[in-house]
Structures are given as structure tokens and as C-alpha cells.
Amino acid sequence: MSKSVAITPALPLTSPFRSKSEREQDRADKREAVLLAAVRMFNARGYHAASLDDVAASLGISKPTIYHYLGNKEQVLVECVNRGLSMLREAADAAMSAPGSGHDRLRAFLLRYACVNMDDFGRCVIRTNEEVLSMDSAIRFRARKREIDAAVREMITEGIADGSIAPVDVRFASFALAGALNWPARWHDPAGPLSPQQVAEKLVDIALGGLIPHN
Amino acid sequence: MSKSVAITPALPLTSPFRSKSEREQDRADKREAVLLAAVRMFNARGYHAASLDDVAASLGISKPTIYHYLGNKEQVLVECVNRGLSMLREAADAAMSAPGSGHDRLRAFLLRYACVNMDDFGRCVIRTNEEVLSMDSAIRFRARKREIDAAVREMITEGIADGSIAPVDVRFASFALAGALNWPARWHDPAGPLSPQQVAEKLVDIALGGLIPHN
DNA sequence: TATTTTATCTACTGGTGAGTATATTGATTG
DNA sequence: CAATCAATATACTCACCAGTAGATAAAATA
Numbered sequence: 001m002s003k004s005v006a007i008t009p010a011l012p013l014t015s016p017f018r019s020k021s022e023r024e025q026d027r028a029d030k031r032e033a034v035l036l037a038a039v040r041m042f043n044a045r046g047y048h049a050a051s052l053d054d055v056a057a058s059l060g061i062s063k064p065t066i067y068h069y070l071g072n073k074e075q076v077l078v079e080c081v082n083r084g085l086s087m088l089r090e091a092a093d094a095a096m097s098a099p100g101s102g103h104d105r106l107r108a109f110l111l112r113y114a115c116v117n118m119d120d121f122g123r124c125v126i127r128t129n130e131e132v133l134s135m136d137s138a139i140r141f142r143a144r145k146r147e148i149d150a151a152v153r154e155m156i157t158e159g160i161a162d163g164s165i166a167p168v169d170v171r172f173a174s175f176a177l178a179g180a181l182n183w184p185a186r187w188h189d190p191a192g193p194l195s196p197q198q199v200a201e202k203l204v205d206i207a208l209g210g211l212i213p214h215n
Numbered sequence: 216m217s218k219s220v221a222i223t224p225a226l227p228l229t230s231p232f233r234s235k236s237e238r239e240q241d242r243a244d245k246r247e248a249v250l251l252a253a254v255r256m257f258n259a260r261g262y263h264a265a266s267l268d269d270v271a272a273s274l275g276i277s278k279p280t281i282y283h284y285l286g287n288k289e290q291v292l293v294e295c296v297n298r299g300l301s302m303l304r305e306a307a308d309a310a311m312s313a314p315g316s317g318h319d320r321l322r323a324f325l326l327r328y329a330c331v332n333m334d335d336f337g338r339c340v341i342r343t344n345e346e347v348l349s350m351d352s353a354i355r356f357r358a359r360k361r362e363i364d365a366a367v368r369e370m371i372t373e374g375i376a377d378g379s380i381a382p383v384d385v386r387f388a389s390f391a392l393a394g395a396l397n398w399p400a401r402w403h404d405p406a407g408p409l410s411p412q413q414v415a416e417k418l419v420d421i422a423l424g425g426l427i428p429h430n
Numbered sequence: 431t432a433t434t435t436t437a438t439c440t441a442c443t444g445g446t447g448a449g450t451a452t453a454t455t456g457a458t459t460g
Numbered sequence: 461c462a463a464t465c466a467a468t469a470t471a472c473t474c475a476c477c478a479g480t481a482g483a484t485a486a487a488a489t490a
Binding site: 044045046048049103106129131132156159163164165166168169172173175176177178179180181182183184186187199202203206207208209210211212213214 | 259260263264344346374378379381383384391395396402414422425428
């Protein structure tokens with residue numbers, strides 16, 4: 001019998017030879033980096049004014065490399081918007097299945113909603129107008145936004161039923177809340193002194209409490 | 216003495232020979248028509264996606280005719296935005312010098328504010344991002360918006376002082392109100408069943424009253 | 431009536447930006 | 461090792477659009 005030779009097991013040394021899954025991960029990371037650079041450019045300049053050449057330059061690559069990872073400019077935007085929508089969707093699901101009164105669950109959701117709207121991808125959801133999308137994408141976009149809105153309305157309705165929310169017009173209440181909490185997507189400066197969490201808390205308090213004295 | 220001949224006085228008949236002031240009016244009307252067509256195109260497609268060729272086509276004229284009335288594309292946008300801002304400014308001045316409690320004056324202003332935001336030029340104020348303007352125009356734009364915001368804050372402050380408004384954080388209250396009432400600029404359909412006035416009343420009630428029961 | 435001014439057009443220039451053709455290099459696989 | 465595949469680049473094409481040149485014709489003015 002041959003003397004067994006100690007085989008060095010795969011040590012946690014970073015080898016220059018990447019496995020298949022590592023290569024897939026690399027690819028996914030690069031794709032993600034493209035989306036992040038793109039969403040920032042879109043948010044800063046607007047979709048039409050942001051060129052893929054500029055996005056590529058901000059990553060130190062060339063435009064065709066972007067096309068290697070994503071089909072076309074609209075797909076880049078759609079993926080960005082979808083990331084934002086997914087965050088909102090998750091927040092809605094979490095709030096819907098949480099315990100507490102309608103008001104409490106709504107409030108929890110709104111805090112998260114406001115924070116997402118100050119994040120790169122969340123901002124993009126707010127700032128993207130349907131007119132810039134193809135008909136198909138616009139329909140899907142609208143449908144996903146409606147899901148979020150439906151969840152908000154459901155929470156408001158439940159709050160009215162359990163007495164934790166005043167008997168308001170549910171449709172307009174959801175519009176008013178959405179407006180108040182979407183607006184920071186346009187003015188909040190991530191580099192400024194106010195954290196998204198702080199802004200979210202202040203705005204949610206005012207949006208839910210109103211300005212009329214509760215004697 | 217010669218028999219005096221009855222001189223036909225300038226009858227209210229529309230003559231094809233226009234006086235100087237009539238010609239000036241014609242010119243002003245045409246300029247205004249260009250602005251209205253442009254603002255609608257900007258609102259429908261976004262500034263960058265709306266070409267002056269298309270604006271001209273919508274009026275049955277050619278692009279150089281637009282340049283005969285306005286200097287360049289940015290000036291067209293700036294004039295549209297200024298019309299919207301002037302409406303808001305007037306509303307603010309009227310509210311500031313009206314009688315009543317801080318709450319009453321704020322409410323009157325907000326109703327008008329919301330309606331303006333559903334008008335062609337008002338929408339344009341909301342939908343125009345500073346990034347699309349030249350540095351100079353952006354500065355002026357921001358200054359004029361700040362004036363409106365300052366008026367809102369003043370009314371809130373007065374309302375807090377006279378007890379008609381709860382002691383909220385004035386800055387965030389003005390952001391929340393602005394957001395709630397700006398948002399219809401993005402979703403309200405002028406051709407839909409709800410008049411701007413109706414939408415404004417519902418939204419202002421909810422924005423001021425909040426969702427918490429006032430037992 | 432001659433000259434100037436106003437309103438408008440057609441036809442262009444120049445720049446920008448989406449998307450593509452194709453080459454290159456290095457790694458992967460048979 | 462040969463053939464293939466992945467990642468990237470350079471250098472294009474094509475369309476669109478802001479803005480301009482210059483012509484024309486009608487009206488206003490001198």
C-alpha cells in the first residue's frame with residue numbers, strides 16, 4: 001500500500017483560479033455594480049440625460065461592457081426600478097403579517113417605505129415616470145406600484161375597523177401619505193446631517209398625526 | 216360750410232388691418248400659445264424627451280418659428296416654470312394678507328396650492344428638476360420655491376402661536392404638506408372624473424387632519 | 431413707391447448618444 | 461494543444477435634436 005500523501009484541502013486562500021460558482025458570482029457582482037452606478041446617474045441627472053457612456057466611465061469601463069451584462073438602456077432602468085419595488089414589497093409583506101393594530105402596522109410600514117425612498121433604488125422608483133418606459137414595462141411597473149398601494153389601503157381600512165385610525169377616505173389618505181413620504185426622494189441629501197431614519201420618523205409622525213391640535 | 220359727412224366711427228367689426236397694439240397682442244398670444252403647447256409636451260414626456268420640433272408640429276408651425284418668439288429651449292422651460300411659480304406666489308401673498316387664524320389662512324393657501332399643482336404650468340414647477348436647468352436658472356428657481364416655502368412656514372408658525380395648529384416641527388410639517396399636495400402633479404388626470412378642486416379639498420383635509428382619531 | 435420689419439419656411443450643421451461589428455486576450459474545456 | 465467561451469476594447473453607424481442660415485412674402489413705414 002502506498003503511503004498516503006497529505007492532500008492539502010482547499011484552504012481559504014484566495015486562488016487566482018476561480019471555480020465555476022465563483023465566476024458566476026463575479027459576473028453577478030459586476031452586473032450589480034453596473035446597476036448601482038446607473039441608478040445613481042439616473043437619479044442625479046434623470047434617465048434621458050444620463051448616458052450609458054457616462055455610466056461606463058464612472059466605473060472605468062466602456063459602454064459595450066454594459067451591453068455584455070444588460071440588454072439595453074431600458075432594461076438597466078427596469079432592473080433598477082424592480083430592485084426598489086422589491087424592497088417596498090418586502091416591507092409591505094412584513095407589515096401585513098405583523099401583529100398589532102392597523103395603525104401600528106401602517107406606521108411600521110411607512111417608516112420603512114420612507115427610508116427606501118431615500119435609498120438609491122427606492123429613489124429611482126419615485127423618480128421614474130411611466131412615460132419613459134415601453135408600454136409593456138410601464139404596465140408591469142404600474143401593477144407593482146398598485147400592489148404596494150393596495151397594501152397601504154388594506155392597513156388603513158383595518159385601522160379604521162379597529163378604531164386606531166380615524167374614518168378617513170381611504171383612497172385619498174393613501175395618496176396623501178404616499179405624497180408626503182415620496183417627496184424626500186427629491187430633496188433628501190444622503191450626505192446631509194439628517195439620516196433617512198430621522199427624516200422618516202419626523203415625516204411619518206406629521207403625516208399620521210396631522211397639524212390640527214389633538215386637545 | 217360743407218355739409219358734414221357722417222364718418223363711420225371705428226365699429227366693433229374685426230378689420231384685417233391691425234393697429235400697433237393689436238399686433239403686439241397677436242404676438243403675445245402666439246408666444247403664449249407656444250408656451251402652453253410646450254408645457255403640455257414637457258409634462259407629458261419630460262423635458263429632454265420633448266423636442267421643439269414636436270411642440271412646433273402640435274401647433275402646425277415649424278421649429279424656427281418658436282425661436283422667433285423665444286430664445287432657446289431652456290428659456291421656454293424657464294418661462295413655463297415662472298408662470299407656475301407666479302400663481303403660487305400670488306396665492307401665498309393673498310393668504311398672508313387675509314384675515315383669520317393661522318390654520319384658516321394656511322388651509323386657504325393649501326387649497327389653492329394643490330389646484331395650481333394640477334394645472335399645466337403648476338405641474339411643470341413640480342416636475343422640473345433643477346438638474347435640467349443651467350446653474351443660473353436653477354438658483355433663481357430654487358429661490359422662488361423657497362419664498363413659497365417660507366410663506367407656508369410662516370403660516371404654520373402663526374397657527375402654532377395662536378393655538379390653531381399643534382406644536383409640530385415647522386420644517387418637516389412644510390415638507391410633509393408640500394409632498395402630499397405636490398404628488399397629484401404626477402397622478403391627477405385632468406380628463407378624469409375628479410376636478411382639481413375636489414382632489415384639493417380631500418387631500419388638504421387629510422394632510423391637515425392626519426389619520427389619528429381626534430376623539 | 432421704396433425700404434424696412436415681421437413672420438414664417440426649407441434646408442442645413444454639429445453634437446450626442448444608443449446600439450453594433452469586430453478584434454483581442456485570456457481562461458475553460460475537450 | 462485546439463477549439464471554444466467570456467470579458468473587454470476600439471471604432472464605427474444611425475437617428476435624433478438643438479440651434480442656425482438664408483430665402484420668401486406680406487405688412488408697415490417713410
